[in-house]
Amino acid sequence: MNTKPHLSIIAAMSENHVIGLNNSLPWHLPDEWAHFRKVTAGKAFIMGRKSFEAPDALHSEYRNVIITSRPPAQAEPRVEYARDISGAIALLSDETDVFVLGGASVFEQMLPLADRMYLTIVHAQVEGDAFFPAFDSDDWQLADSEFHGADDDHAYAFSMNLYIRKP
Known part of the structure; x- marks a missing residue:
């Protein structure tokens, strides 16, 4: 039986969408990375090539x-390639949960398909050259939010939010 996996976007963006x-x-943000690792443990990832090759990229130990x-x-171990979004989803059709890690164009294409968004909001305006796409907040329900203040290890305060697509 071929079914579409549950697609979850996971990202951190500044208040100006960087x-x-x-x-x-x-x-x-070490605590945000720990949250990321906990949420995505043992799950398959989809990402663009530049995101995969980024110096601080996180890779799935699974797929x-x-x-x-x-x-x-x-290909490296535990790495598969697809030419486009539909090809990536087809490769992972046997998975129950898949996380989408970006970059910007992948997020934009996946946004209409995603069931959930684990979206950390970094409470700052920062310079950047890659942006999270605009989305209609009416389509999403905030299911959980955890605030983390700035401290010695975290230059910025941030909120780790979970949004679930409204039916």
């Missing part, structure tokens, strides 16, 4: 599907 600068995250028009001749 998600990246020079193919890296513009902040260092990574990379969207690229130029897959390498030899």
